[in-house]
Amino acid sequence: MNATTRARHERDLIELTGLPTATAKEDRVIAWVERWAKRRKNVELSRDRYGNLMLIRTGVESKSPIIFTAHLDHPAFVVTGVDGKTVTAEFRGGVQDAFFVGTKVRLYRGESSVKPSPPGTIRELRPAKKGGFKTVDVQFRQRIEAQPGDILTWDVGSAQIKSGRLHAPACDDLAGAAAMFAAFGELLKIRKDPPDVRLLCTRAEEIGFVGAIAACKSGIIPKKARLIALENSKSFADSPLGGGPIVRVGDRTSTFDPGLTFAVGQVAQSIAAEDEGLKWQRKLMTGGTCEASAYQALGYTATCVCLPLGNYHNMDEQAGKIDREVIHLDDYHGLVRLLMGIGRSLDDPETAKPLTSRLNQLFADHRSLLS
Numbered sequence: 135m136n137a138t139t140r141a142r143h144e145r146d147l148i149e150l151t152g153l154p155t156a157t158a159k160e161d162r163v164i165a166w167v168e169r170w171a172k173r174r175k176n177v178e179l180s181r182d183r184y185g186n187l188m189l190i191r192t193g194v195e196s197k198s199p200i201i202f203t204a205h206l207d208h209p210a211f212v213v214t215g216v217d218g219k220t221v222t223a224e225f226r227g228g229v230q231d232a233f234f235v236g237t238k239v240r241l242y243r244g245e246s247s248v249k250p251s252p253p254g255t256i257r258e259l260r261p262a263k264k265g266g267f268k269t270v271d272v273q274f275r276q277r278i279e280a281q282p283g284d285i286l287t288w289d290v291g292s293a294q295i296k297s298g299r300l301h302a303p304a305c306d307d308l309a310g311a312a313a314m315f316a317a318f319g320e321l322l323k324i325r326k327d328p329p330d331v332r333l334l335c336t337r338a339e340e341i342g343f344v345g346a347i348a349a350c351k352s353g354i355i356p357k358k359a360r361l362i363a364l365e366n367s368k369s370f371a372d373s374p375l376g377g378g379p380i381v382r383v384g385d386r387t388s389t390f391d392p393g394l395t396f397a398v399g400q401v402a403q404s405i406a407a408e409d410e411g412l413k414w415q416r417k418l419m420t421g422g423t424c425e426a427s428a429y430q431a432l433g434y435t436a437t438c439v440c441l442p443l444g445n446y447h448n449m450d451e452q453a454g455k456i457d458r459e460v461i462h463l464d465d466y467h468g469l470v471r472l473l474m475g476i477g478r479s480l481d482d483p484e485t486a487k488p489l490t491s492r493l494n495q496l497f498a499d500h501r502s503l504l505s
């Protein structure tokens with residue numbers, strides 16, 4: 135990948151991971167996606183009745199497309215009430231209680247404003263009632279213009295690249311989204327026999343992948359699709375930042391389609407064997423449950439590829455404070471490359487050859503040794 139292309143992919147990455155978003159309040163990211171699609175003549179954007187978005191290359195529709203999918207939300211607050219200088223909000227997403235009181239947040243009005251309010255401080259945290267969310271009181275220095283439905287995000291600054299790493303308010307999952315848009319953009323340039331790759335942008339993942347479940351029920355996903363869920367997953371000592379994108383065999387809840395996971399691994403291996411190689415990892419990532427589990431459980435064929443993530447859900451556990459999430463840029467570019475490879479060669483006869491035929495071949499080649 136040349137320097138200009140890498141720079142373009144990084145620009146989109148910085149832009150997306152800096153956008154304020156919350157569960158079921160993904161409007162700003164959706165607007166970004168709509169602008170992206172509008173700039174391309176050969177892309178059609180559709181949505182299901184739950185607001186999940188599908189991008190399709192026009193004219194290449196098949197029965198078993200490859201669908202890259204990422205969610206557009208990130209743990210954040212949604213305003214439920216306003217009283218002078220105090221805003222009450224519910225927190226949609228998974229962050230430990232210890233990180234709330236005393237931490238600063240900023241408010242974004244309406245559905246499109248990206249201009250933050252001056253910071254306010256969380257004064258009180260109340261536990262979730264059954265079926266609901268934890269709520270907070272945020273104190274601002276001045277009377278605040280706000281209304282229910284506005285969102286608040288942690289006051290952690292903007293998305294920035296520093297020493298080969300991206301530090302951003304919302305890598306999860308907007309870095310995954312950026313990678314799939316980058317790869318899709320490159321795959322759209324293929325003129326001869328282009329693959330049927332599609333993008334599915336889901337909503338409301340952070341409260342239990344409700345958008346993905348809705349997508350399974352709305353009919354937006356063809357039954358025979360191969361779903362590659364993109365995620366950011368909490369990095370552990372054996373899945374370090376900079377170790378390359380991770381072919382994720384499973385999560386905390388379930389394991390993914392073995393055949394599809396194997397084929398994705400084959401693609402990764404063949405890119406790794408190229409001149410400039412590709413660092414990649416194959417792991418069970420148990421830091422959370424991802425949408426691939428939902429797709430699998432609801433009858434689709436799915437696997438996951440993820441980026442190792444530092445400061446998962448903005449929790450800097452060592453410092454005990456909220457901060458930006460971190461990914462390694464090489465992992466990001468590696469993920470884009472892997473996705474392009476999946477688009478180009480997942481259905482190549484050699485890549486698509488299942489493990490059973492490889493085993494049978496081995497047996498045919500060497501059975502004589504045993505007789």
Ligand SMILES: [Zn+2]
Binds near residue numbers: 209306340447
């Ligand atoms: Zn998450």
